[in-house]
Amino acid sequence: MYAVLGRRHGRILHADQQEGSQIFTVNAVLPVIESLNFANEIRKQTSGKANPQLSFSHWEIIDLDPFWTPTTEEEYKLYGEKADTENRALHYMNQVRRRKGLHVEEKIVEFAEKQRTLTKNK
Secondary structure: OHHHHHHOOOEEEEEEEOOOOOOEEEEEEOOHHHOOOHHHHHHHHOOOOOOOOOOOOOOOOOOOOOOOOOOOHHHHHHHOOOOOOOOHHHHHHHHHHHHOOOOOOOOOOOOHHHOOOOOOOO
């Protein structure tokens, strides 16, 4: 269960076991966009033993610029030219835009040198 929450950028607030029973309660905060299909995944990972109950808690700003690219020499050394680390704000923004049918700027071919050649096999 902790792995599923971590993979979906969730934060565990507290976990308690009720005295005299085997019921274990976990309170966590999970971004709404990451909660899609969460119930099915958590049941699958726990063989149906976990029952998630989701409710809205609060709004929280993601402190990342979705359009950030490395500019200084230090940032180029740390992140590289392409900034291969995933920008969560950009990822969430693109997910919402795709779901609403809006244009998403993304490259069709990311690494052209890795494409295969079209030679015939004999």
